[in-house]
Amino acid sequence: MDEELKKLKEALGPGVSNPTTETYQVIIGETGHRVEFEYVEIKKPGIDQLRLIAVSVAQSAGVEYFELMTEKLLFETSQLMEKLSRVGSVPLQTRPLLKIIGSIAANRQNIISNLSILDPPEETWKSKDLEKLHRELQGNFDIDVRFRTLDRKMSLIQDNLEILSGLVTSRRSTLLETMIVCLIVLEIILALFHRN
Secondary structure, rough: OHHHHHHHHHOOOOOOOOOOOOOOOOEEEOOOOOOOOOOOEEEEEEEEHHHHHHHHHHHHHHHHHHHHHHHHHHHHHHHHHHHHHHHOOOOOOOOHHHHHHHHHHHHHHHHHHOHHHHHHOHHHHOOHHHHHHHHHHHHOOOOOHHHHHHHHHHHHHHHHHHHHHHHHHHHHHHHHHHHHHHHHHHHHHHHHHHHH
């Protein structure tokens, strides 16, 4: 199996950093199919059933990867918001905020561009049994619930960063306006001084 994984990695090129993995057993049983928490039991596994199982496990691992990334971003933004509540101001530097905003935008883009991984595979249109197996696997891995939670967390992060970004922009504008007023006052003083 390790040899096959090595071949796949060579063929696919560099993957994601810190990939997530899932382990899920396929058991050949005597009865029809049965989806359980740690395994699925199938009477006669065919290529379509195995592909559905593989896709569901891959979807779960993909959602977990984005969950971990989002948790990290949520922690970073919560620290910024906590600092805002404690100190009562935001730093003038926008670079750290822009980096986090960019990271969130990139993650959202990545998730949206990979939304097709959450679509049911073609095989589910061929057979009601395959469609039922797919639904049960999706329910077992809580794919839809986890994705909605992930989307809500990313929206919360985005909202917090927009608040912080607005505060930084407002603070910079106020500083700039103050500098302009000071320059005007200085110019008036210099004009009065040269007049005398």
